[in-house]
Amino acid sequence: MEARHALDDLALADLAPPDRPYVVANMVASADGRSTVDGRSAPLSSPADRVLFHALRRQVDAVVAGTGTLRTERYRRLVRKPEDREDRAARGLAPDPLAVVLSRSGDFPADIEMLTDPEQPRAIFTGEEADPAAALRRLRSEHGVRSLLCEGGARLLGGLVRAGLVDELFLCLSPLLVSGEEEVTLAGPALRPPVRLELVHVLEHEHVLFMRYRRSADDA
Numbered sequence: 463m464e465a466r467h468a469l470d471d472l473a474l475a476d477l478a479p480p481d482r483p484y485v486v487a488n489m490v491a492s493a494d495g496r497s498t499v500d501g502r503s504a505p506l507s508s509p510a511d512r513v514l515f516h517a518l519r520r521q522v523d524a525v526v527a528g529t530g531t532l533r534t535e536r537y538r539r540l541v542r543k544p545e546d547r548e549d550r551a552a553r554g555l556a557p558d559p560l561a562v563v564l565s566r567s568g569d570f571p572a573d574i575e576m577l578t579d580p581e582q583p584r585a586i587f588t589g590e591e592a593d594p595a596a597a598l599r600r601l602r603s604e605h606g607v608r609s610l611l612c613e614g615g616a617r618l619l620g621g622l623v624r625a626g627l628v629d630e631l632f633l634c635l636s637p638l639l640v641s642g643e644e645e646v647t648l649a650g651p652a653l654r655p656p657v658r659l660e661l662v663h664v665l666e667h668e669h670v671l672f673m674r675y676r677r678s679a680d681d682a
Contacts, residue, residue, distance in 0.1 A: 469517045475608035477629065482598040483610040486630040487619055488518050489648050496640040497616060497648050502534055506636040510667040516541075518632060520549050522609040524560035524585075524601060528618035529570045532563070537576035558583055560605060564592040564618065594625045616648060623657055628677065631659065635671040 478484040490506045491497050499505035507515075519525060525540050540559050541547050547557035561576050561584040568588040576582055585605060587597045601607040612619055612628070622628045633648075659675035666672070 469514055469521070472521050474521060475523065478602070478608040482595075482602050482627065483523065483607045484630075485598070485610045485612060485622060485628050486518070486522070486632060487612040487614070487622070487628055488515060488632045488634075489614055489619065490634040490636060491648060492636050492638045492640040494639050494641060495648075496642060497614070499638075499640055503531075503614070504535065506638060506640075507634070508636065508668065508670050510670060511634045511636075511672070514632070514634070514672060516546065518611055519559060520546055521553065521555075522559055522611040523555060523607040524562050524605070524609070525611045525613060526562035526564065526618070527613040528615045529563065529565050530617070531613065531615040532574050532576065533571045537561075537574050539576060539579045539582045556583070559611075560585055560601075560607060562597075562601065562610070563587065564594065564597055566590075566592045594622050594627055598627060614648075619648060620653075623653065630662075630677065631675045633673045633675065635673065637669040 474484050474486060489497065490503050490511060492499075492506055497503060497506075519540055527537060540561055541550065541557070550559075551557050558581065561582055563570055563577070563584065563586045565586070565588050570586070571577070577584060585601065587600070591597060591600070598610070601610065612622060619628070658678035658680055660678050662674040662676050664671060664673050
């Protein structure tokens with residue numbers, strides 16, 4: 463199966479609870495559990511990972527990324543290829559997913575192209591409105607968002623997990639050993655108790671593993 467079609471027809475919107483979007487996270491990690499190399503996730507990625515990354519973007523109503531991730535990765539329009547926007551429209555989605563920013567401080571990188579491109583729809587929540595649970599309720603009620611993709615970083619993902627708002631994790635395990643002085647984990651500080659996941663499927667391409675996990679019903 464071609465990587466582009468490996469995640470076709472996830473129908474994530476059909477899984478949405480009544481009051482918020484169904485939330486999936488897409489993250490990459492090294493074989494020894496590091497989520498960045500010199501502060502960036504891109505060195506851990508692979509061509510197939512990037513294809514699946516964009517395949518997920520084609521299937522959700524909205525995408526959220528932390529302010530640090532926006533700065534580091536220099537986000538642009540989320541779906542840039544016309545054929546991908548046509549693919550979304552064929553699925554019954556808006557041609558462009560809604561770009562979502564949560565920033566309690568209001569200190570977000572306004573010079574990022576994603577936040578200035580007139581073709582990119584967006585919703586920005588600051589102050590108390592940036593509380594994850596409250597923001598997700600508004601995304602559902604005011605913007606009709608039924609499926610939301612979180613692309614990190616660790617602080618944002620950890621906050622969503624702690625609030626019980628992450629339903630699935632798509633994890634790319636890169637065949638690299640990174641090591642380093644600081645521990646950089648996927649979801650920030652320790653989760654107590656740990657969150658239990660159930661494996662849905664595993665894909666492999668050129669020594670890279672692509673795993674889909676669902677939050678265990680015992681933890682839901």
